[in-house]
Amino acid sequence: MNPWESAAEALKAEQQRATAAPSAPASTPPPARETGAPWSTIDEKSGTAALRRLGRGVLWAVVGLAVITGVRAWIVPNQTTTDNNTAAPAKAAPAYPSDAAQAVAGRFARAYLTWDADAPETRASALAAVLPDGADTEMGWDGQGQQDVLAVQPGAVTPTTQNQARVRVDVLIRTTEEEATPAKGKKKATEAKTADRWIGLDVPVVKSAGQVVVTGQPGMVGVPEHGPKAPELKTPETDTTFGQQTADTVDDFFRAYAGGDTETVTAPGATVPPLPDGMTLVGVTSWTADAGTGDDRTGTARVTWRIGQAQVEQTYRIELTRVASADAQRWQVANIHGGTA
Template sequence: MARRSAVGHGRGTAVVDDESAPGMRAFDPSADPWRASETGRGRGRGGPRPGRWGGSGGRWWIWVGRAVLWALIVVILVNGIRAPFERFTESGGTQAPTGPSQARGTGFPTSAAGAFALQFANVYLNYDQQNAAAREAQLRTFIPDSADGQFGWNGLGELRVQSVHVAGVDARDANNGVVTVLARTQDRWLRLAVPVYAKDGALVIKARPALLPPPAKATLPQSGLQERDTALEGELAPVLGTFFKAYASSDQATLARFAERGAIAGLGDSVTFVQVREVNAPRGDAGERTVTATVAWQVPGNAGGAELEQTYELDMVKKGTAWYVRDIRGTTEPGAS
């Protein structure tokens, strides 16, 4: 009897030729490689175990990896469901955007309502009894169809405003808001409260506006006076005189000598330098100081030698014996110089 090799044929191909039964083949159990591993069970404690993978670590690491993967999938699913739900509940179940054009929490379109009220106020606050019909035609684009065409004006006299600006928007809810408009006549300020109704992108002046008192003039706080460095003020006066003369004409060659970092653009001959009237330098670091300077300018085209005094704030840095300008800007100090 001859046995044929099972290598390369799989588990079920280990057979023997039975000489007593020509043409018939019988399965040889001893040729089963899986059975061989079972018979070697008692050969030593380190021998391969039946039905198990003999590689390092076994199946334990596979189950750990699967557990980690499923945990990650659960976390992703929970976060994906929770995020839109939280956004929905925070917005009260609405889908209204909360961008810069809308009041946060109300959905009222503040930017659009402000622009609409501004255009309305330019028509409403300019009237002339000679052009009443033209005013009514313009107002009709802003007011309800059922409203009085002159919207409260009796058709007599005249009013002219020089400028109109939006001062603020009070959003009451998603559809209603009051736009505060400031207007300037020749001799006074007017403050107008304009009620605006918004719905699906459309706007209308909901009711007649109301005149309110103009903003009151604020009183500046009493700020503590800093001790002045008069010696430094005298040292900086001629330096800043040369600097501001170059600043007025945008003389880049001269400005480059004063710039501590970067380039200083200058005013491009929009004004003519007259004089540095005052320098205010508080005491501080010997090599770095923030000072203010009051400068007199002449504006081209103004007859009679008209001048404008303006106050600047400058960050000055000392290198060696020379002072350089790090930055120049306007000041917020009322008594700076």
């Protein structure tokens, strides 16, 4: 016989007998009877419930973390290895103050290459202004001769070591030389003769306390006789028809340009500063318009000017724009700059 069914039958019979019997006085509770049931209900302790709730919270926290970081990152972690032999990238050194180096080297070159035997203190004073305190202001000059500096052009700055650099400076000098000439008498006369030439100068400088100073004597170097070969540049295609249509526009502009008044021949809003005095227009040698479409076009003009007793041809790039009014339209100059670049 099934023990579960027997227990259920016994429980049912006991309930029926309890219903049929008279109720006992309220003050005397009936004695507890064994029901014969094979189980009993046990209250759960509060500590057990708290542990179960804590476990559920940890489980949900793990699920949320997996969603955020990705389960794959747990199963196959990112394998990042560090090679001890690989050095950390070095921090980029601050750029050398090339502008300051060029300025100091240019001033030094002018003072260094200017001398006059009749006024040696002038050169010493100019050098003292660009040399460290207490430096030798003679800088190897023997105190003889006369030489002037006509132009100074600072060039490349080549950093070396220990915050030092070498600055290339091209200098145009004028040297005065005495030349003996035959005379009618027994004595020969001397005549002063000047010669202009470009020379190169390598000036050593050093950066110290946020400034650049010359560290010592420079060295004269040669100047190239000519520049490197220029690359082959692509020539823009031309529009002959448009060039012929706008030739008078370009010619009128240069006549007004030479006269110092371009307001009537330039597009609205365009500003073209006047030419310096002493330039006279000889004529527009050629005008070539670039191929293109639209209201803005570009071309190249070759123009001959007279300066003093000489004539010189120059090249300009001209930008034209179409200006329309209620009853007409015309092309006017919007911008101009020299050269072909």
